[in-house]
Amino acid sequence: MTPDASLRKLRAQAPLVHCITNYVAMNIAANVTLAAGASPAMIHAPEEVADFVPLAGALTINIGTLSAPWVAAMHRAAETAMAHGVPWVLDPVAHFATPYRASVAQALLAQRPAILRGNASEIMALAGGTGAGKGADSGDSVADAEASAIALARRAGSVVAITGPVDFVTDGGRHITLQGGAEIMPKVTALGCSLTALIGAYAAIAPAFEATAAALLHFAEAGERAARSCEGPGSFSAGFLDQLHNLQPEDLKAERLTWH
Numbered sequence: 001m002t003p004d005a006s007l008r009k010l011r012a013q014a015p016l017v018h019c020i021t022n023y024v025a026m027n028i029a030a031n032v033t034l035a036a037g038a039s040p041a042m043i044h045a046p047e048e049v050a051d052f053v054p055l056a057g058a059l060t061i062n063i064g065t066l067s068a069p070w071v072a073a074m075h076r077a078a079e080t081a082m083a084h085g086v087p088w089v090l091d092p093v094a095h096f097a098t099p100y101r102a103s104v105a106q107a108l109l110a111q112r113p114a115i116l117r118g119n120a121s122e123i124m125a126l127a128g129g130t131g132a133g134k135g136a137d138s139g140d141s142v143a144d145a146e147a148s149a150i151a152l153a154r155r156a157g158s159v160v161a162i163t164g165p166v167d168f169v170t171d172g173g174r175h176i177t178l179q180g181g182a183e184i185m186p187k188v189t190a191l192g193c194s195l196t197a198l199i200g201a202y203a204a205i206a207p208a209f210e211a212t213a214a215a216l217l218h219f220a221e222a223g224e225r226a227a228r229s230c231e232g233p234g235s236f237s238a239g240f241l242d243q244l245h246n247l248q249p250e251d252l253k254a255e256r257l258t259w260h
């Protein structure tokens with residue numbers, strides 16, 4: 001499915017996306033998902049996730065502000081998604097920073113997410129390497145993480161996306177890069193987490209690889225447009241939501257994706 005067809009379908013269906021995300025991202029990720037055209041629900045109680053996942057078109061799990069009850073909910077939600085054929089997306093925020101985080105990320109990876117998205121440092125560390133990440137912020141280049149992403153995609157059977165100044169997507173066989181976005185994007189917290197939610201929205205209506213490419217393209221295009229008229233991270237944030245909403249399907253041009 002082409003990116004423009006994916007956005008058309010997203011807006012026509014407004015899929016319900018079950019997001020287990022962190023306290024920092026909760027609001028902006030919901031607003032990003034809504035602005036793009038889908039319907040987010042931020043639900044993390046272990047008592048209810050198994051009942052909610054089957055209602056959703058996709059599930060996203062982000063470990064940004066994890067704690068034991070949340071981790072129980074994440075595993076239960078992933079297990080339910082697998083049982084019901086609901087595609088799910090993993091965002092392993094800063095998983096290399098502490099042993100607890102690392103073990104949770106590896107255990108979730110074993111539950112076979114359809115898509116994995118992280119910054120360069122997160123993807124390198126998940127594949128077994130060591131990077132220069134500082135908490136939730138990347139300290140490595142996307143190019144240096146490409147081999148890790150390909151190895152990870154093959155090992156996990158997932159589509160893997162690295163985001164940063166350039167984005168890279170692989171399923172272990174096909175690879176694309178996308179140049180674009182805006183330098184100010186990492187100066188607004190949780191935009192990566194919000195992108196994970198948006199990838200979930202597209203995964204509800206398109207195959208994993210195409211869904212990931214469309215979400216990245218939607219982000220890059222909206223980011224560029226918002227950056228043209230912003231005065232800093234605050235006005236960028238507001239303008240970015242406007243642009244995510246105002247973009248039309250024909251604005252997502254497949255030619256912007258470079259195949260390797």
Ligand SMILES: Nc1ncnc2c1ncn2[C@@H]1O[C@H](COP(=O)(O)OP(=O)(O)OP(=O)(O)O)[C@@H](O)[C@H]1O
Nearest residue numbers: 119163164165181182183185186190191192193219
């Ligand atoms: N220097 C940059 N130039 C252009 N776009 C960028 C740049 N850095 C990040 N982006 C874009 O910002 C978005 C978020 O990606 P990023 O890699 O910053 O996520 P992240 O590190 O997981 O963020 P967070 O953990 O704060 O949510 C992506 O769409 C990415 O393409």
Ligand SMILES: Cc1ncsc1CCO
Nearest residue numbers: 022024064065093136190
């Ligand atoms: C800043 C921050 N801390 C934990 S999660 C998060 C959001 C960006 O990943």
Ligand SMILES: [Mg+2]
Nearest residue numbers: 093136192193
């Ligand atoms: Mg992140």
